[in-house]
Amino acid sequence: MAILFLVEIADGKVKKASFEAASYASNYANSVGKEAVGLALGSIDDASLSAIGIYGAKKIIHASNAGFDNFDASAYAKAIAEVATQISADTIIISQTLTGKAVAPVVSARLKAGIVSGAVGLPDADFVVKKAAFSGKAFAYVKVETAVKVVAVVPNSFGAAKGDGTATVEASAIAPAASRVTVKEVSRQTGDVAPLPEAELVVSAGRGMKGPENWGIVEDLATALGATTACSRPVADVHWRPHHEHVGQTGVAIRPNLYIAIGISGAIQHLAGVNQSKCIVVINKDPEAPFFKAADYGIVGDLFEIVPKLTAAVKALKASQH
Amino acid sequence: MKFLVCISLVPDTTTKISFVDNDTKFNNDKVQWILNPYDEWYALVRALELKEANGGNVTVVNVGPAENDQVIRKALAIGADDAIRIDVTGEADSYAIAAEIAAVAKSGGYDMILLGKETISYNGSNLGGMLAELLDLPFVSYASKLDMAGNTASVEREIEGGKEVLSVDVPFVISCAKGMAEARIPNMKGIMSAKTKPLNVVAPQGVGSLTSVVKYELPPAKGACKMISADQPEELIRLLHEEAKQI
Numbered sequence: 001m002a003i004l005f006l007v008e009i010a011d012g013k014v015k016k017a018s019f020e021a022a023s024y025a026s027n028y029a030n031s032v033g034k035e036a037v038g039l040a041l042g043s044i045d046d047a048s049l050s051a052i053g054i055y056g057a058k059k060i061i062h063a064s065n066a067g068f069d070n071f072d073a074s075a076y077a078k079a080i081a082e083v084a085t086q087i088s089a090d091t092i093i094i095s096q097t098l099t100g101k102a103v104a105p106v107v108s109a110r111l112k113a114g115i116v117s118g119a120v121g122l123p124d125a126d127f128v129v130k131k132a133a134f135s136g137k138a139f140a141y142v143k144v145e146t147a148v149k150v151v152a153v154v155p156n157s158f159g160a161a162k163g164d165g166t167a168t169v170e171a172s173a174i175a176p177a178a179s180r181v182t183v184k185e186v187s188r189q190t191g192d193v194a195p196l197p198e199a200e201l202v203v204s205a206g207r208g209m210k211g212p213e214n215w216g217i218v219e220d221l222a223t224a225l226g227a228t229t230a231c232s233r234p235v236a237d238v239h240w241r242p243h244h245e246h247v248g249q250t251g252v253a254i255r256p257n258l259y260i261a262i263g264i265s266g267a268i269q270h271l272a273g274v275n276q277s278k279c280i281v282v283i284n285k286d287p288e289a290p291f292f293k294a295a296d297y298g299i300v301g302d303l304f305e306i307v308p309k310l311t312a313a314v315k316a317l318k319a320s321q322h
Numbered sequence: 323m324k325f326l327v328c329i330s331l332v333p334d335t336t337t338k339i340s341f342v343d344n345d346t347k348f349n350n351d352k353v354q355w356i357l358n359p360y361d362e363w364y365a366l367v368r369a370l371e372l373k374e375a376n377g378g379n380v381t382v383v384n385v386g387p388a389e390n391d392q393v394i395r396k397a398l399a400i401g402a403d404d405a406i407r408i409d410v411t412g413e414a415d416s417y418a419i420a421a422e423i424a425a426v427a428k429s430g431g432y433d434m435i436l437l438g439k440e441t442i443s444y445n446g447s448n449l450g451g452m453l454a455e456l457l458d459l460p461f462v463s464y465a466s467k468l469d470m471a472g473n474t475a476s477v478e479r480e481i482e483g484g485k486e487v488l489s490v491d492v493p494f495v496i497s498c499a500k501g502m503a504e505a506r507i508p509n510m511k512g513i514m515s516a517k518t519k520p521l522n523v524v525a526p527q528g529v530g531s532l533t534s535v536v537k538y539e540l541p542p543a544k545g546a547c548k549m550i551s552a553d554q555p556e557e558l559i560r561l562l563h564e565e566a567k568q569i
């Protein structure tokens with residue numbers, strides 16, 4: 001018996017969220033005396049796959065058919081279900097990236113396997129899994145009653161613990177089913193910082209910035225920290241910032257280790273997307289801003305004065321560490 | 323073109339969430355139920371826009387009890403032509419809901435089935451993919467733009483840190499996110515006509531759930547926010563490093 005997890009590929013590399021999926025799967029596999037096996041679909045070199053072994057996976061099955069490079073949720077789900085059956089996997093772990101969110105429910109229905117999506121903890125002995133609900137305002141404990149189970153894990157909720165070891169990579173001839181969806185174009189931010197849902201450190205700013213021309217100080221702080229930038233909704237609505245940066249109820253929901261909110265009031269719809277962050281810092285000139293109630297650290301003052309000083313302090317800290 | 327829009331009911335965004343019966347049930351007391359925002363603003367309105375441009379019919383479907391009818395009528399007031407309510411009264415998980423809708427959709431000849439990206443209550447993001455699989459249709463998730471040329475749709479969908487553009491032919495299932503359309507407020511004429519539009523109640527197949535919620539929990543209360551003087555922002559960086567250990 002095995003625990004199968006999905007290895008996602010973006011731009012020829014393993015996505016960070018998949019390391020966490022590997023970690024989650026091998027942790028759970030160890031607790032029940034089974035083996036964690038990954039499945040990678042599409043073009044990638046085997047060295048990148050065997051490196052996943054460091055997160056506890058023993059084996060990665062690689063279906064390298066280039067047809068998988070065109071993302072189609074149904075074709076992915078069919079391949080996952082087929083491999084799960086081949087290796088008699090009773091649990092399928094998929095990271096809840098936007099790809100994972102599309103694929104996991106299709107796999108669930110295909111295998112008639114109960115699903116917990118939004119999982120933030122490991123299954124217990126009765127296969128009860130803690131999941132986020134009510135847009136971060138509560139948790140639900142969901143019991144899966146079927147023999148085969150699907151768990152979709154929230155990125156950055158579990159962490160990826162490094163051990164040692166490499167995984168063996170086994171080639172699979174599985175080919176994608178005829179695709180009914182044709183990908184025409186993929187545009188993604190480039191650079192080294194993690195994309196938003198996977199980011200551990202996020203620097204976010206709102207209407208308090210007064211205008212897009214002022215964002216340099218936010219970007220400087222983010223760069224100094226190695227953080228990803230985000231924004232509140234009104235800021236994206238008026239095109240001060242790109243839409244994929246918008247966090248909150250209508251935007252991306254994130255769960256970083258550190259969320260720094262600059263000139264954002266902390267409306268309930270904004271909090272819905274960020275309130276699960278492990279540590280929240282709020283910088284706002286209004287001491288009554290509701291965001292302070294949800295914060296761990298706060299500074300009341302003018303962001304235009306404070307943010308450059310923070311950047312300088314981060315640089316000094318980093319310099320002292322070298 | 324025939325559109326089917328899946329609509330769910332959720333507690334109003336500002337509801338204070340609490341639980342009863344030993345934290346096993348959501349506390350319905352004084353809760354105002356609304357249409358799930360993504361279903362209403364994006365899925366429904368985009369279906370209406372496409373119908374207005376090219377002709378067709380927009381049906382909304384909800385799985386739930388008779389108490390839902392009043393909120394379902396709001397979708398009719400916004401402009402849907404007719405509604406179906408599948409009369410499920412007890413607890414039902416995503417799979418059970420999807421299977422009920424699939425049973426109705428199978429014989430409906432719909433060209434496009436639209437859903438919200440997720441419910442703001444269960445945050446499952448489950449239903450669209452399940453429905454697509456049960457009906458053997460292609461599934462496109464988190465769409466932020468949808469245009470039709472004949473039977474072919476051009477869709478933009480959100481991906482991590484960017485977007486993907488794809489094309490797909492009808493029939494298909496699509497889940498809708500911000501960008502698809504702008505919310506509409508029902509006008510007087512809509513509200514009046516909603517009263518007489520058909521709301522057909524259908525008996526459920528009785529498909530069982532594959533999962534169940536055993537317990538709910540509220541997050542631990544946040545400790546007090548530690549305030550740092552604006553004169554010493556460096557202190558924040560020291561605390562984030564030494565105390566919070568996040569940088």
Ligand SMILES: Cc1cc2nc3c(=O)[nH]c(=O)nc-3n(C[C@H](O)[C@H](O)[C@H](O)COP(=O)(O)OP(=O)(O)OC[C@H]3O[C@@H](n4cnc5c(N)ncnc54)[C@H](O)[C@@H]3O)c2cc1C
Pocket residue numbers: 205206207208209231232233234235246247248249250251262263264265266267268269270273283284285286289301302303304335359
């Ligand atoms: C149905 C619905 C869904 C929504 N979804 C979202 C969502 O997903 N995400 C989201 O973000 N919003 C969402 N909103 C909007 C939300 O309600 C708020 O309007 C929005 O979050 C406010 O953005 P803001 O904090 O940037 O702006 P504001 O509320 O205008 O706050 C600006 C803040 O900056 C501070 N400030 C100004 N100048 C300075 C300065 N010099 N130094 C320091 N601080 C300063 C002010 O004190 C103020 O607190 C939604 C609203 C609705 C109704």
Ligand SMILES: Nc1ncnc2c1ncn2[C@@H]1O[C@H](COP(=O)(O)O)[C@@H](O)[C@H]1O
Pocket residue numbers: 328329330331358360361365383384385386416419436437438439440441444445446447448449450
């Ligand atoms: N009871 C229901 N009846 C009809 N449609 C529903 C129901 N529950 C959820 N949906 C649809 O499925 C989408 C995703 O729901 P979920 O999988 O719960 O996040 C929602 O945005 C609705 O479009």
